[in-house]
Amino acid sequence: MAFYRVISAIRGAILMLALLVFLGNIMMWIIMPTDTYYNNWLLHILADTNSTYFGIQGPIMLDFTFPILFIAVLGCVYLHLGKRVTSHTTRCRNCKRGQEFRFLKRPMIVKGLGIVTLTELLLFTLFIALCVWYFSDYVRHWFKQVLVRSMTRGEKVWQTKLDRVAIVTGVTGNLCLTFLFYPVTRGSSILPMLGLTSESSIKYHNWLGHMAMTLFTLHGFLYIVYWIITNRLSEMVKWGDHYVSNIAGEMCLLCGLVMWMTTYPSIRRKMFELFLYTHYLYIFFIIFFILHIGIGFATIMLPGFYLFIIDRYLRFLQSKENVRLVSARVLPCDTIELNFSKSRALNYTPTSTMFINMPIISKLQWHPFTVTSNSNLEPDRLSVLMKCEGNWTKKVYDLMASPSVAERIQVSVEGPYGPATTDFLRHDMLVLISGGSGITPFFSIIRELIFISSTQMCKIPKVTLISVFKNSSNLSLLELIIPSSTKSANSCNLELQIEAYVTREKGYPKEKLKPPRTIFFKPNPSDAPISPTLGPHSWLWLAAIISSSFIIFLVLLGVFTRYAIYPIDQNTNMLYSYTKKGLMNMLFICFSIVVTASFAFLWNKKRNAMEAQQIQYMEEPIASKTTTSSFDQDDIELESLPLQSIIKSTNVHYGQRPDLERFLLDIKESSVGALVSGPKKMKRDVAAICSSGIADNLHFESISFTW
Known part of the structure; x- marks a missing residue:
């Protein structure tokens, strides 16, 4: 037991170190638009990191790329240690720990942005504040240079101010883009450290995507207006090989707009394939984005995308x-x-x-x-x-x-x-509320509780499953709650009550259902x-x-910069091509990820192949191709032998919907986990009940899959 306490202490130290590094990274975001950064910090950073191997890109990666990748590595170690601790202790020990902070997960908003908890609302507010600070301080900083810049360009002051506001809008959009890829990195090591999954974080991706595209669209629109009023519309077709490339920016914005339009809810639901295929334009969006602003500034948003590329390539290897x-x-x-x-x-x-x-x-x-x-x-x-x-x-x-x-x-x-x-065991009772096919994630929860109760001596919460179906044929789903092959159900002490509601039928149909x-x-x-x-x-x-x-x-x-970029930048008046530099950086990133990820995948594939052969030898030959299992009224009532020992009662209600408010408020247990998986309205209704303050023992959790 002392060994696991040491591991828990190490995990706590890793989590604290990751938090400190992240706060330091956020501090860099806060300080970057200020005069202090440009007049003091940046000068010292450039002097201390002046290198012929990385150039200006080096200090930017040191400030913004390395900290996040370091946190990702810490997260991997944290989760690896957590697998051992979780499997040994947390199922049955200290299950009530952290209950005093449960109010942070209480829903505060149930409409508009979706179901938003207090923690999410606070973090979202802080992020908006960071964007406002970032935008306003950059405007203040660059407005100090407006007079000199307008005289140099022969423009009016207000025209130069419009130019500065346009560029700051794009820079603020980059802040949103920096965090855009973390929620969609399915194999992320950062999200699990925060108790999140990629599925539950999709809404953050949606928020950030809407904010980023709003800012980028405004950025492009303001520049078009600026070029028109200054008679410089020819800038739209300019490819700045040694500065900002406008054509690349326009192509980037075009790809982003196509993706953005197909995220409209009605389009995404009715034409999911269109939504799916157009989202692959993110590849061209990022390529043109880097070519537009240059790899130096793009390095700021690199860490999130870098981790996403690793995850995406590993998914590609698995999918083959x-x-x-x-x-x-x-x-x-x-x-x-x-x-x-x-x-x-x-x-x-x-x-x-x-x-x-x-x-x-x-x-x-x-x-x-x-x-x-x-x-x-x-x-x-x-x-x-x-x-x-x-x-x-x-x-x-x-x-x-x-x-x-x-x-x-x-x-x-x-x-x-x-x-x-x-952490289902932290509750005294679980209420699993589902609508239609939303019942499926609850099968795995019930089976996990059966396993824990049959193998470990610890208290298992009572479970009530409330399932809402349109037709009685969907009652056949209840037959899959327990796998027919398991023997653990006979020795478990889980109490399961099932309340099934069939909304579109008044009674059990006379026609016998087809057997599975x-x-x-x-x-x-x-x-x-x-x-x-x-x-x-x-x-x-x-x-x-x-x-x-x-x-x-x-x-x-480093080798490329030292022997290709540095000699040209030092010996001629013409800088090395920004386009070539960006393309070579993208090539190096892809090459390094492909080499290392492929090696790791192929190394483990050999071990998996050996185990696969053992499994194949153990498989029994299949005697028949198609079989039919019995399914009648007794099956619907769930009176099969494996289920008799755990199901307390099963009630089927025809022609009505459950009164969720009355049911939840009547529960007297001190801690009740209300898990919902189903239509948005059902989730909002349960969230509103749990956040009403009438019952402090209700703890809401939404299980949603919105890919």
Whole structure:
């Protein structure tokens, strides 16, 4: 036990060090637009870092790039140590710790921006304040030079001021762009340190994207107005090879506007493919952005994008592997359960998600699905539930429902991705509220509680599952709460109560539902079980990739600057081309990441291949391709043997909706976790109840997947 206390202390020290480094980085953002920075700090920084190997780019990377990458490496070590501590202690020890700070997660806003907690509101307010400070102080600083600049250019003072305001607007947009890629880095080591996941942070990406594009659009518009009133419209077609390139900026803005327009909710929902494909324009957006402002200033936003590139390339490598699809279960409610073979080394937490691609339907489309299985109860299998609600899923359902379904279907995956830890045990009671297919993440939570209760002597919270369905056929989803193969349910002490509501039917239908159909696929030697991309020590491998790739980049950049850029800048009156410098930097970054990430991936792939062979030898031959499982009224009432020991009661209510306010306010337990997964209105209603202040024992948590 003392060993784990030492590890916990080390993790606390790492977290504190990361916080101090981040606060130092924020201080640089605050001080940068001031006279103190330009007249004192910058001069000392340039004098102390004057080098023929990195030039002006060196001090910028030292101030803005290195601290964030250092935090990312610290995060990897923090999470690696946390895997050992979490698996040994936190499931049953100190589960009530941190309850005094629960008010920070209380919803404060439930409409407009979405469901926003007190912590999110405070951080969002501080970020807005930083942007306002950044903009206003830069304007004040550059307005001091307006008179001299206007005389030099032969302009009126107000015209020069318009030029300065235009450039400051773009500079402030860069501040938003700097933080834009952190929320969409799925394998991030920074987000889990804050208790976040990429899925739960998508709204931050949306906020930052809207702010950045608003500022960049205003930046471009003001410059067009400035060029018109100063009779310099020809500047629009100027490619500044030794300064700002206007054409590159216009191409960057055009790519951004196309992406921005397709994020409109109605377009994104009705034409998701258009939204998905246009978002790949971010590649050209970043390229033209760097060519527009130069690599020196672009280095400020580099760390977030650098970590995103690493994550994106690792996802690319994983997506090229064909995984083994063992079986598919077709339910009568237009839902499919896909069961994959998985490596025992792959561990994931409840509410994790996985992205799936089927080339037979589309080679480009990737769709996220909730993982319903549990890596502890089902060490050799990973399951996802797929509801037929769109064109892609409709094609998958038709493929599986077809009598002539192929004996093997090629499938690629990315993930799974989920929270680093879960803390459901801190509550005395869990109320799981779902609407439609939103019930799927609760399967993994219930299965995790079953595993904990059957293997560890600790108190398990009571669980009430409130599920709202449109039709009675969706009740078949309740049959998947517990995997049929598990034996842990017979020895667990979890109390589960199910309240199912069927809103569009007045009673149980007279027509008997079709039984589920299970399809087994033949194993193929080219398919492999789903394995961790970087092996069981993935966080340490990620730390090695981040640090080693950045070192390689610095070496390449240093050699290139010393022997290509420095001689030209020193010996001629013409500076080295900004365009070539930016392109070479992008090439060095991509090369260093590809080399290090590929090595780490291939090294772990060998180990995964050896384990895959062992799994293949252990698999039993499949006797039949298609089987049918019984499903009748008794199944809907959930009276199967594995469930009898844990389900306290099951009630099906027809033709009505649950009175969530009455139900939640009547609960007397001291700590109640209200977890919601479903439509936005349902989430807002529960958030409003939990934040009303009537019941202090309610703790709201939204489980949303808005990719």
